[in-house]
Amino acid sequence: MMRDSGDSCASGGWRKKMLASLLLTAAPLASAGETEQKQASRADDETEITLVRKDRYLPLQAGISLFIREVRPASLPADGASPVLLLHGARVPGVASFDLPVAGGSLAGDLAAAGYRVYIMDLRGYGFSSRPAAMSRPPELSAPLMRTADAVDDIGAAIGAVMQWSQSDKVSILGWATGGHWAGAYAAQYPQHVDRLVLYNTLYGGSRHHDTLGLGSPLDTPDKPGTFHASRFGGYRVNSRASLFPAWDNSIPSEDKTRWRDERVAQAYADAALASDDTAYQRDPPGFRAPSGAMADSFELAIGKKQWQAARLTMPVLAIRSERDFWSRAQDADALAREAPDAQALTIPSATHFVHLDRNEAGRSEFLSAVIQFLARRDDGA
Structure with missing residues (x-):
């Protein structure tokens, strides 16, 4: 059975109290350099929690940088809390996915209030990180951008920085949807740097059938079945506000x-997604760009082609799946739990792909409780 283990800076009891918090978070920041904000919030027991947010740009090479936001409790020393990296999915970048400025919209804030140092990154091509030059040209002029190998490189750079900033030798990772696929690919290649791994509504290649992403879907090439329709998607896609809601609503x-x-x-989710792209309002209707490489990778996973092996995940793994998820399949979570040496699977009844943004009674509380308990689990599994 899992329970809160606590650490030198935050007791298990405090984490349980903070689990019930509804947090009002700082607005997304897009300025260069480092920016720090503090925001006070109250838990149900009237305990006041102050969260600190710091935005950084991590240089990779000349003219290219990764955006990384840190969210942590101000009452802990800078190197005191366990680091957790959150990875966005195929379309919507990090801050919009995990740190919205409304109650119930910040997974990062909830984890920070539970005693963790949380980091949110944007991969290249997403959000406030640098974009490939091809994303300034028409999408049909380039092949799908940001494939799994590129994502692994960016995650590695971010992990290295987080370990330095937090003075830790390992980082836990939570990846949502394609973010879980990328996280798994990184963790399978560099298990020595990963403490805990949460794969949330993640494709893994557990089946050759997928209703919306596989053979016969818009991702499949009509005259060459089993091949990603690269000419349809190009290097990147432009996403409108309206495009964010049909799949969510239908589930x-x-x-x-x-x-x-x-x-x-x-x-707030739609507002933040549009605000992440400084060209969004140059379009009619407004739209933000996202690289198409994630869709190419997801098509392969949807038809059963695994890109990494869960057997190489030597760290504790939690595969969370929402029962009404349209992206991952039950076979993906089952395969992850079966193949990874130290893994468990959790299905949240009636929950949607977006359960961390749904209401508490719609599965969010169960999701958050499971994640916090898993991150706090001792090595002996207690």
């Missing part, structure tokens, strides 16, 4: 979507 088992999802969270 909510209620005609009244607001019963399942706070409208303030939904609107």
Whole structure:
């Protein structure tokens, strides 16, 4: 059985109290250099928690940098809390995915309030990180950008920086959807740097059939089945506000979507996604860019082609799947749990692909509790 283990800076009891917090987070920042903000929040027991947010740009090479946001409790020393890296998925970048400025919209804030140093990164081509030059040209002029190998390189750079900033020799990673695929690929290649791994609604190649991403889908080339339709997607895609909601809406088992999802969270999600691209409002309708490499990789996974082996994940692994997820399949979570040496699978009943952004009673509380307990688990599994 899992339980809170605590650490030198935050007791297990404090983590349990913070689990119930609804956090108001700082607005996304896009300025250069380092920017730090503090934001006070209150838990249900009236304990005041101050969270600190610091935005950094990590240089990779001339003119190229990665955006990384740190979210941590101000009451802990700078090197006191266990580091956790959050990885976004195929379309919406890091801050929009994990740190919205509304109650119930910040997984990063909730984990920080539970005693963790949390880092959110944007891969190249996403959000506030540098974009390949090809993303300034029409998408049809380039092949799908940012494939798995590119993502692994960026994650490695971010992990190296996080270990230095936090004075830690390992980092836990939580990846959402394609972010989980990228996290798994990195962890399989560099297990010595990963403490815990959470794969959340992640494709793995557990089946050759997928209703929306596999053979016969828009990702498949009509005259060459089993091949990604690269000419349709090009180097990148442009995503409108309206495009963010159909799959989410269709997976909510209620005609009244607001019963399942706070409208303030939904609107903040779309606002932050558009704000992540400084060219978004140059389009009509406004739209933000996202590299297409994630879709090419996801197509391969959807038709059963694994890009890494879970057997190489020597760290503890938690594979979380929402029952109503449209992206991952039950076979993916089952295969991960079966193949990884120290893995467990959790299915959240009736939950959607976006459970960490849904209401607490729609699975968010169960998701958050499972993640915090897993991150706090001792090496003996208690």
